Structure formats: structure tokens, C-alpha cells
Amino acid sequence: MSAPTTPDAGSRSHTSEAAEASKAQEAEATPSSASPIARFFAFIGSIIAAAWMGFANAIGNALEFLERWLFNGKKAVYGIAVTRIIFGLTACGLLLSNFTTRLYTFGSGSAWNGEIAEPVSDFPKIWIFSAFHVVAANDVAFTLLYLVLLVLAVLFVLGWRFRVVLPVFFVMWVGFIEMNDMVGDQGDNMFRIAMILMFFTDAASRWSLDAKRRAKKGEWFAPDSSPGQIGTVLHNLALIALTAQVAFVYGSGALFKAQGSPWASGYAVYDPLQTARFGTWPILSDLITAWGPLVAVGTWGSILLQCAFLLALLSRPTRLIALVGILSFHIMIGVLMGLPWFSLTMIAIDSIFIRDRSWKRLADGTSRRWRAAMRQEAAVA
């Protein structure tokens, strides 16, 4: 999310001038004949007054900054569009990679797990989320719903009528993914929570079919109309909530890990990589854990990166380190530990921390190169 670029309205300099003036008056009011002790207390008094004014000004400025940040245009519109696109791809990928085993894991082949009789998760018991649960034993109906969900996931990527597709997809997705609680992971929770927050954002305002349509037919509301303003504030508040969500998840992950001696001793990543469940590429696991110092970098690096994440976002150089670091962290988890959809979910959310300017530059550069390459080809032909 980028900082606002509009210059300060000048209220700060005005108030601090007033503070200076009042201090000057104080100084004059102190009689020159006063004892050194009285002068000393006058000095202390003026320090306290200055500190208080500084504090009040800081609060005032912070509030003003926040207000401007919230109302002055939607933030991270490209970032959240990337989140939307990767979320859609994650859903497509998960549905496709489970397609041939769908009846075995979620459908009538899985009745042994007791979920058709009594679901473990709360969601299938809430009627709006219960569609998949209801048809679980019916192979044809289940497969049809599965395919509908896949189509919705594609529309999610394309950003087609997103205001309608998002709620429908959300309801069906949650109902589907909660059919078999045993095989779920925290990625499912993150995906659901981020989608709830996405309801309040304008995730299809860029790089989507909706964006094209809106460019042609115009927006629903003008940006400075009051519904437009409310939309902007909700969008920006949802981004703050999403930022808090990921930052807390990383921070808490670091705290939980820090309690364990394998993490403190610098070798924790070796353990799961050597199991069959979380070491799905045994040869790579052996390779990457062969050299001790690298194992320590991975282990300690994970904790340090996770706990520093929120603060690291605040300045550009540290943000770069945090984002590159966390991207590699998730790629490692996604590939080596057989958790691609969890990792993609996290990567998708972290996209909001790349500034719109950077996304735009990336897109412009890519399209320029693409056109240049195409022209060359045409010339050769």
C-alpha cells in the first residue's frame, strides 16, 4: 500500500508556530529577577509544554494522515487484483488436481469417514453452505456442482461480474472444501477469511473483464459521490484488516515456533522434510538439508522473517527483503512439502504489499516487451 503523495496541508507548521509563540511568551513572563531554581522549573515547565504539544500534534497528524489515506482513493487496486487472480488460479488448481479422486476424497467413496452422516465442520450444517454436503452421495450431482465450481473459479480469475461471482463462489467453495475436514489445512481458513474481506474491496477494478466493461460504460458511482466515498473507505479498511490478518498469522507463527527446541537449535525444517507426509520430494529434501548452515538459515530465517514481517513492510528496503524472503519461504513450503495451494493462497495475499506503481511498471514493461517480440516475429514472417 503506498503512502499518499499529496503534500501536507500546512496545518502542522501552523500549530507548531503557535507552540513556539506560546513558549516565547512563557519565557518573557518569567521575571529576570527570579531565583535560579524558579528559572529551572520554568525551563522544565516549558519542556513539558513542548512535549505535550508535540504529542498532541503527532496524534492530530496521524489522524489526519489516516483520514486522508482512507478517503483519498482506493489503495492497492492492482495488488488486490493480483490476489483475486491468484486465488482463482489456486481454486482451479486444487479442483483440477483432485478431480480424478474427487469421489474417493469428497464423494460417495469417502462415506467411511462419517461426514455424510454427521459433518465435522460447522459449515455444512449451515444451510447456505450445505449444497455439496447434500449431494455428497450422489455422484452425478456432486460432479456437476464440482464443475460449476470450477467454472466459477475461472470467472473469478477473469474478474467477470465479480460482485455476483464472488458471493456465489464463496458459498460454494466453503461448502466444498469443508466436506472432508480431515484433509484440510490452514490454507483453507486463510482462503476463506481473505475472501470475506475481499467482499469489501474492489478486487476487480483492474486487470479484469469488469474493468473493461466499466471503462466503456462508466462506474456505478462517481468516485467523489458519497456512495463512491463509502466504497473507497470500505476498500481501504478491508485492506487494513487483511494486512493485520497476515501480519498476525506470521507473528503468531513465529511465537509458536520460538517455543520449540528444534527451531531454536536451528534444524527444525529438516524434520518434516524427512517424513513421507511433508517431504514429498525425498531427493530434494536430502539435498537441501545436507549442508548444516543452510538448514540453520532456513530454520532461523523462517522465524525472523515471520516475526519481523509487519515492521519490515514499513520502509521500502526492508519491505523488499521481507517480500523476497517470504516469497521464497512459501515456494519452499509449496514445492518441497507438498502444500502448493496453501502457499499460493499466502503469496496471493502478500501481493497487496507490492505498490500499484510497481505492478503497473511490471505490466507495462511486460506488454512492451511482448509487443516488441510480436513485431519482430511479424517482420521475420
Added chain:
Amino acid sequence: MFTGWHILASFLWIAPYSANAREIVPGSQDTLNAYMIPFFGQSWSVFAPEPINGDYHFNVRATLADGSETGWVSATDVEISMIRYNLFPPRAGIQSNEVASSYKDAYDSITEDQRNVVGGDFAVDEWEVGLQAALEAQVAADTDAAATDGADTAANTAEIDDLIAQEHRTTAYATQVAYAIWGEEDVEKVQYRVSRQNIIPFAERHNPSAERPEPTIVLPGWRGPIIEDHQSSENFAKVFRDQFERSTR
């Protein structure tokens, strides 16, 4: 305001549990539960404090109609082979692992004497009732013995209930595995063996003579097959049998 509340509630929920921190919310835990569950339910103690350092194995064998006993088939080997060296692993590949770990957790929380009961055969119709009664009888016997010793033992009803639930699900799974391999008509009784084996410790990883520690093995007795309503053994067998043939080829 609402965003502020959501962020505070999320913070308290996601952070490691702290009763005193949660007191900042009126109604404390109940308020948080009501707000966070189910939509914002989550838990992030993943691979922490100590990441998993062992493998579960789930083996199944059966007694056939002709009275013969089959050899063991490893359901974990079959399922894990779906996710190994697969960039896009299906969730099907981790079910036996989860079944095994839940079963073993439930087994580990009952008493020594109760574990002996579980080791016995329960293969007649309605055997679950019999198993539950036998486990509860064990509590009564222990309590009597303890009363003479002057010690105090409470009935571990919750643990028994959990074990019975796990027995039910695990047997239902083992039944499907047995049907897939030896055929629905032939299988009379099933037995499963759940084990957990730790990996070679980090410090020993370059030692060529290092071996994995001995597994802990749980071997319940024979069980009568359990088939859930709406179960399609065919849809189970299609996937499991194919993968079995592929992985043992």
C-alpha cells in the same frame, strides 16, 4: 470502529492463547468464540513448537470367507505414492495418514488395561457396543482395585468415547481397503496395524550406518467390517486399487 474490533478480535484469536490478554474483551473467551467461529476459525501453531518428526503407517489385513488370513497391505504406501514427486498432490494421498494419527492419539490416551482390551477380537455383529462395555468394565475394575489401595481413579469417559469413535472410523476405512484389495464378497473380518516411526535424527543424517528408530506399533484385534450408509465401495476401490497396482508394480 468495526474494523478496529475485527482486528483486535483476530489478534487475540491468532496469537498464542493468553487468558489475561483476552480479558480485554468483555465476556472474554465466549465473546471471541461467538465472533470468530466459524467464519474466522483458524489456528497457526503449524509445525510448532516441534515439527513432526515421524511417519505413520497404516496396514490392513483380512480374514477371508475360506478362513484364510491375507498378508498385510500398507494403505499409507498406496496413498502416499499419490503425492510423492507430485507438484500438485491430491488430498486423497493423506487420508490414511490422518486416520492412523488420530487413531493412535486416541489409543495413547486410554489406560494400559484398556489397551489390552482393544488388543482383543471384536468381530461379532454390534461389536462396538461390546467393546465400549469392556472398556468401561475395565474402569470399574480399576476403580475397585484403586479403592482397596486407597488411590483415586476417575472414569475416563471422554477418552473411551473418543477411542470408540476412532475405532468406528478406522474400521470403516480398513473395511474399504480390504474390499478394494480382496473383494467385498470374500472379506469376513479385518485387522489393522497402526505404527509410528521416527526419522533419522538431524545429527545422524550423514552417518551411513544410521537407522531409523524402532517404530511404536499398535495392534488392535480383529474387527467386524463396518460399512457406512451411502458408502460406494466401488468408488473407493477404483482409486485405491489402481493406485495399489501402480505403486506395487
